[in-house]
Amino acid sequence: MNHLIEKKLASEKVFEGNLLTVYCDKIQLPNGKEASREFIRHPGAIAVVPITNDGKIVLVRQYRYPTGKIMLEIPAGKLDKGELPDDCVLRELEEETGYVAQRIRKLSSIYTTPGFTDEVIHLYLADQLTLAKQCPDEDEFLDVEVYTKEEIKDMIAKGIINDGKSMLALLLAGI
Amino acid sequence: MNHLIEKKLASEKVFEGNLLTVYCDKIQLPNGKEASREFIRHPGAIAVVPITNDGKIVLVRQYRYPTGKIMLEIPAGKLDKGELPDDCVLRELEEETGYVAQRIRKLSSIYTTPGFTDEVIHLYLADQLTLAKQCPDEDEFLDVEVYTKEEIKDMIAKGIINDGKSMLALLLAGI
Numbered sequence: 001m002n003h004l005i006e007k008k009l010a011s012e013k014v015f016e017g018n019l020l021t022v023y024c025d026k027i028q029l030p031n032g033k034e035a036s037r038e039f040i041r042h043p044g045a046i047a048v049v050p051i052t053n054d055g056k057i058v059l060v061r062q063y064r065y066p067t068g069k070i071m072l073e074i075p076a077g078k079l080d081k082g083e084l085p086d087d088c089v090l091r092e093l094e095e096e097t098g099y100v101a102q103r104i105r106k107l108s109s110i111y112t113t114p115g116f117t118d119e120v121i122h123l124y125l126a127d128q129l130t131l132a133k134q135c136p137d138e139d140e141f142l143d144v145e146v147y148t149k150e151e152i153k154d155m156i157a158k159g160i161i162n163d164g165k166s167m168l169a170l171l172l173a174g175i
Numbered sequence: 176m177n178h179l180i181e182k183k184l185a186s187e188k189v190f191e192g193n194l195l196t197v198y199c200d201k202i203q204l205p206n207g208k209e210a211s212r213e214f215i216r217h218p219g220a221i222a223v224v225p226i227t228n229d230g231k232i233v234l235v236r237q238y239r240y241p242t243g244k245i246m247l248e249i250p251a252g253k254l255d256k257g258e259l260p261d262d263c264v265l266r267e268l269e270e271e272t273g274y275v276a277q278r279i280r281k282l283s284s285i286y287t288t289p290g291f292t293d294e295v296i297h298l299y300l301a302d303q304l305t306l307a308k309q310c311p312d313e314d315e316f317l318d319v320e321v322y323t324k325e326e327i328k329d330m331i332a333k334g335i336i337n338d339g340k341s342m343l344a345l346l347l348a349g350i
Binding site: 014018037062063064068076112117118121139165168171 | 180199206237238239285291294296314334347
């Protein structure tokens, strides 16, 4: 596979914010020529399909500033430093929805956009839920909504649910 | 839904490269407090599941510098300025794989990572393929590989194919 590999020559951090760290690296292409690669370093994240005891799916509706749209997604969140994905699933699910899961199962780990970020999202299914108290981050505003599997399928088919990770996780969960 | 909307107060372009444009906006939260939102503006992209006349799937293997990995994905590429997604599908498919499609069908349009970018990928299926000549961009190195549906399913189950858009498009295409 060496005929495909790009080699790092130099790395420059061009922006560091609270959320995003942006790099512009000088690289050597497989043919020996030089090029640049701009990309975002990301801590990784989880996303989870929560299934209630009566077989419904818990979604969150929130404004996504980059898209300028209110979107319907499965609960998700970034890994805290050093946090294990399994722990992050339980924490984010409870913070965003108030549900506590007795059981979680990993569905897959995916690269969201390998052309410009190293972000990996670990996709999970969670069930045996009990309702505690929602406590989102202080700059996070979201509505918790519960749908049947048929409603979810319909909303995917109509493009009402159009977040990639949510669609993929719901399909992998057999919805 | 007004209780969810975040209002732009000021916008600052903090990095502009060849690929990525990064913004840091000052916003007003639904509760009136101020916060910041960092995000990437993206021109949008297409990704396509190409099905050969004998029912196999065409994938591309390439080094994805941000992830540091050689990855197996469906053909994909960014929209040129003013380019329609349908035209981009035909162009990228031929450039990356050498295949010309007589027929394309839209599967869905998805947000890849609405937490930090407005990137939309339009997912397509393409068939009735004829083989012309591969002509990738000059800084793009990739191998074209053809797999049966059973091999694709197996590689998704084993995490060998772990690119989100590719997995979702393959599932939506009924693979």
